[in-house]
Amino acid sequence: MSNSMVFRYDVDGDDFTLAGEISSKVKKRLKQLGLPPETIRKVAIAMYEAEINMVIHANGGTITVEVSPETIHIIFADRGPGIPDIDKAMEEGFSTASHEVRELGFGAGMGLPNIKKNSDKMTIDTKVGEGTTIELWMEVC
Amino acid sequence: MKLSEIASALELKPIAGADGMNREVNGCYIGDLMSLAMSNLEEGNLWITIQTNLNVIAVSALKEAGGVILADAMTPDANAAEKADEEEIPVFSSPLSAYQLAKRLAELGL
Ligand SMILES: Nc1ncnc2c1ncn2[C@@H]1O[C@H](COP(=O)(O)OP(=O)(O)OP(=O)(O)O)[C@@H](O)[C@H]1O
Ligand SMILES: [Mg+2]
Numbered sequence: 320m321s322n323s324m325v326f327r328y329d330v331d332g333d334d335f336t337l338a339g340e341i342s343s344k345v346k347k348r349l350k351q352l353g354l355p356p357e358t359i360r361k362v363a364i365a366m367y368e369a370e371i372n373m374v375i376h377a378n379g380g381t382i383t384v385e386v387s388p389e390t391i392h393i394i395f396a397d398r399g400p401g402i403p404d405i406d407k408a409m410e411e412g413f414s415t416a417s418h419e420v421r422e423l424g425f426g427a428g429m430g431l432p433n434i435k436k437n438s439d440k441m442t443i444d445t446k447v448g449e450g451t452t453i454e455l456w457m458e459v460c
Numbered sequence: 461m462k463l464s465e466i467a468s469a470l471e472l473k474p475i476a477g478a479d480g481m482n483r484e485v486n487g488c489y490i491g492d493l494m495s496l497a498m499s500n501l502e503e504g505n506l507w508i509t510i511q512t513n514l515n516v517i518a519v520s521a522l523k524e525a526g527g528v529i530l531a532d533a534m535t536p537d538a539n540a541a542e543k544a545d546e547e548e549i550p551v552f553s554s555p556l557s558a559y560q561l562a563k564r565l566a567e568l569g570l
Contacts, residue, residue: 339514339515339518339519339522340518342518342522343518343521343522343547346522360503360523363522363523364498364499364522364523367498367518367519367522368495368498371494371515423494423511423513423515424492424493424494424497424509424511424513424515424516425493425494425495425515426493427493427494427495427496428495429493429495429496429498429499430495433495433498433499436499
């Protein structure tokens with residue numbers, strides 16, 4: 320673990336027009352670190368989707384990114400409403416997005432499937448009324 | 461194909477991100493939903509959309525799009541234009557529809 324770096328970020332839940340900030344910061348950092356473009360691409364896609372979900376569904380939270388030479392481990396933790404049915408939420412096209420955020424182009428119900436597609440391992444720990452923690456692992460390829 | 465050539469051939473109105481204007485583009489994606497663009501927009505693609513908010517620029521930057529054309533005379537929100545300058549994502553506006561734009565791009569050989 321001596322070679323690993325940890326970055327922590329708070330995601331503001333108030334302003335969903337500002338979402339994507341953290342993903343863009345992390346992408347720039349990973350580029351500076353010289354990680355392979357394919358790894359960076361996957362991290363960027365998965366992080367954007369999870370970051371947006373935290374903002375539009377859970378009123379913000381925290382993101383922790385741990386970078387080691389072999390793996391990128393990302394933890395998204397929020398204290399939002401939780402996900403009542405994970406299988407349903409993972410289905411392509413399932414969305415509870417509000418009319419307001421649909422107008423901005425969200426609500427295709429493709430975020431979680433995109434996250435899964437772009438990570439090597441994904442876990443979701445959620446409790447209704449308490450919050451959701453999503454963890455991702457990407458191998459540095 | 462050079463973005464600047466496309467811009468002049470289609471009489472696109474440059475709005476923001478002028479620093480990225482010398483870029484080459486290699487194809488086109490049309491759509492208005494962020495997660496679909498996130499998964500289908502490819503590096504170097506032009507993105508035709510009617511969405512005008514900041515997320516268009518965020519997705520474009522994360523996916524390294526070649527540029528954005530706002531169809532149907534849409535114009536970007538002020539913070540989106542600002543972000544496009546910062547990220548050097550060229551943004552254009554056109555009175556043409558997405559269909560008409562795509563047709564013209566195909567005629568140009570994109
Ligand atoms: N952090 C979260 N907290 C609570 N619910 C969530 C969270 N993330 C996702 N969900 C639920 O899972 C559903 C599916 O999420 P997903 O990201 O796939 O689609 P979406 O956000 O609705 O639309 P899209 O991502 O395509 O814009 C959401 O509509 C929401 O009900
Ligand atoms: Mg989503």
